[in-house]
Amino acid sequence: MNDPSDLSRRRFIGRACSAVGATGMLSALAQLRMIGALAADAAPTDYKALVCLFLYGGNDSNNLLVPVDNTNYQLYATDRTVLALPQSTLLGISPKTYSDGRQWGLHPSLVEVQQLFSQGSLALMANTGTLVQPVTLAQYNAGSVALPPQLFSHANQQVQWQSSVPDQPFTTGWGGRLADIVNALNTNPKISMSVSVAGENSFQVGNIVSQFAVNPGGAVVLSGTGTSGIAGVRTTAQQNILNAQEQNLFEAAFGSTTVNAIADSQLLNTILAAAPKLATIFPTTSIGSQMQMVARMIGAAPQLGLTRQVFFASLGGFDLHSDQLGAHATLFMQLSQALSAFSAATTELGVPNQVTTFTASDFSRTFNTNGTNDGTAGSDHGWGSHHLVMGGAVQGGDIYGQVPLLELGGPEDTGRGRWIPTTSVDEYAATLATWFGVSASNLSVVLPNIGRFGTSNLGFMG
Amino acid sequence: MGPQRIRMGLFGAALLAGFVLLLLVFRPRIGPLGRAFPALQARALEAQAAPHPGAAAGGGPAEGRSLLADDLNSAGTDVHSDLRLINEIFIAYRGAVRSGNPVGENAEITAALLGRNRLGFAFIPAGNPAVNARGELCDRWGTPYFFHQLSGEKMEIRSAGPDRKLWTADDQVLTP
Known part of the structure; x- marks a missing residue:
């Protein structure tokens, strides 16, 4: 029998361990409770995919959506100077309900986007950006409310758009938190529901679900491996090393993670090879190839045991401080063609209403230019920007939010036409997350700051 | 035992x-002006030890006055030296203010360096001839620098060069 002092020490250690264990268990129970709540919210048999298309560098959305009526076009052209698009080239659109006295057109390269808008399967989300809380110009100038840290900085704004928690150090992305909750609906997943066709990103970083990166051609396979000859010997040796029982936790985790990644890659490539080929022709651009791969992954979802998928694709090159007009037109043409092909592919796959694609970007750009020559001028870092949301479930053919008064020195201008966002990333993301199946009670898990803003449903998803 | x-x-x-x-x-x-800010501290000590052309009339330079920008655009140096000096100023700012680089347009960033920051410290003292009437930090040809905010820790600094036009072949750029 132990003496009382020994018993006391043991009890102390035991209770300390119990406390530590209980913390983790409570966290896990909370997670399970959320998952249970979500599972009760939505039927697990329906399929849904959410595709984030990130426009790296800061897309100049001032030339995405442009006023076309004479009065407002003249105001636009006066301040945009050499970056103003010719009025006659703009592609007119007729929003179903949005009305602020202005008439609108799209960039001339967005031919397919205009068609999708007219068909009602694409909507525009106006003047959206990172916010810690709603802010007015007076508050901005007075410095009386918190602003997103490192506003106008590429890397920070990219991360903040993808995390939607600008006032905290980055830990997870809102796509990752979304996947953590929704993953319960994938009853027998063979690979991760979070797939990136554009490499590592912040958006899909979660606590539970890991992002799985694939190339536009398929899963990444280690070079120099195989089943015969020296490649076979090398592969066997590698597998033996990775499968060895390591004492060190990090080595063991590295081994199991690598083994799983290799197995997932092989499985995915096998399933993709066996899947019927898509008849839809995709453009042979980087974004075209990425969106084609996303479509193939959606087609393979039943074989992968997935009823919910989150994808990340990207198009870079939007940081156009110079030579903007020509380069921007090319990027918009690539974007428009890729979106159109992807839309057609989802129809071919029979899931047009189950797939929603949305754009995001570091920020928009300054409304005024940094040069005087239309061949070389560009624009600099802005803030609120317009975005595209596409899919059969989208209440398309309309503009949501509020397009700012396109006037230097206007009520939303923090200088040079850097518009204060009138819609937060949180509200934009909440609308998409709700469509994806997150219940109102779980929305704050995905978007912790959503309670600071006016709405969690902007209406573009019905 | x-x-x-x-x-x-x-x-x-x-x-x-x-x-x-x-x-x-x-x-x-x-404290931000102590060990976390060695460059500025060293300069301040240097200022106390030796007279300086930029000293206030009637005595040595004010204690703690930043000398980081004193050699900007000086005749004995070149634009590469200017870019390195400005980069040093940003490093000192980050180390002291601890909120990353200042943000915004040139005038907003320069205002932060002139003292509109959490510490109220002028990393570039008022009256520095490299700052124009609009409050913009200018290169040795008189053109405002372009500050490209890559991240909170990385600020690309671009001088328009002798032709005084940004985004042309003679631009001088420092990318940290």
Whole structure:
């Protein structure tokens, strides 16, 4: 029998361990409770995919959506100077309900986007950006409310758009938190529901679900491996090393993670090879190839045991401080063609209403230019920007939010036409997350700051 | 010494190690103009030790006055030296203010360097000839620099060069 002092020490250690264990268990129970709540919210048999298309560098959305009526076009052209698009080239659109006295057109390269808008399967989300809380110009100038840290900085704004928690150090992305909750609906997943066709990103970083990166051609396979000859010997040796029982936790985790990644890659490539080929022709651009791969992954979802998928694709090159007009037109043409092909592919796959694609970007750009020559001028870092949301479930053919008064020195201008966002990333993301199946009670898990803003449903998803 | 005492000793050592670790993690921060700001401190000490052309009339330079920008656009140096100096100023700013680089347009960034920051410290003292009437920091040809905010820690600094036009072949750029 132990003496009382020994018993006391043991009890102390035991209770300390119990406390530590209980913390983790409570966290896990909370997670399970959320998952249970979500599972009760939505039927697990329906399929849904959410595709984030990130426009790296800061897309100049001032030339995405442009006023076309004479009065407002003249105001636009006066301040945009050499970056103003010719009025006659703009592609007119007729929003179903949005009305602020202005008439609108799209960039001339967005031919397919205009068609999708007219068909009602694409909507525009106006003047959206990172916010810690709603802010007015007076508050901005007075410095009386918190602003997103490192506003106008590429890397920070990219991360903040993808995390939607600008006032905290980055830990997870809102796509990752979304996947953590929704993953319960994938009853027998063979690979991760979070797939990136554009490499590592912040958006899909979660606590539970890991992002799985694939190339536009398929899963990444280690070079120099195989089943015969020296490649076979090398592969066997590698597998033996990775499968060895390591004492060190990090080595063991590295081994199991690598083994799983290799197995997932092989499985995915096998399933993709066996899947019927898509008849839809995709453009042979980087974004075209990425969106084609996303479509193939959606087609393979039943074989992968997935009823919910989150994808990340990207198009870079939007940081156009110079030579903007020509380069921007090319990027918009690539974007428009890729979106159109992807839309057609989802129809071919029979899931047009189950797939929603949305754009995001570091920020928009300054409304005024940094040069005087239309061949070389560009624009600099802005803030609120317009975005595209596409899919059969989208209440398309309309503009949501509020397009700012396109006037230097206007009520939303923090200088040079850097518009204060009138819609937060949180509200934009909440609308998409709700469509994806997150219940109102779980929305704050995905978007912790959503309670600071006016709405969690902007209406573009019905 | 019995096994129980050894176990108790080990447990005590582990507790002590944990306490020390907590102290290291949550230790009091050194003042921003102290150890966290060695470049500025060294310059301030240098200023106290020797007279300087930029000194206030009637005596040596004010204690703690930043001399980081004093050699900007000076005849004995070149644009590459200017870019390195400005980069040093940003490093000093980050180290002292601890909020990353200042943000915004040139005038907004320059205002922060002139003292509109959390510390109220002028990294570029008022009256520096490199700052124009609009409050913009200018290169040696009189053109405002373009500050490209890559991240909170990385600021690309672009001088328009002798042709005074940004985004042309003679631009001089420092990318940290």
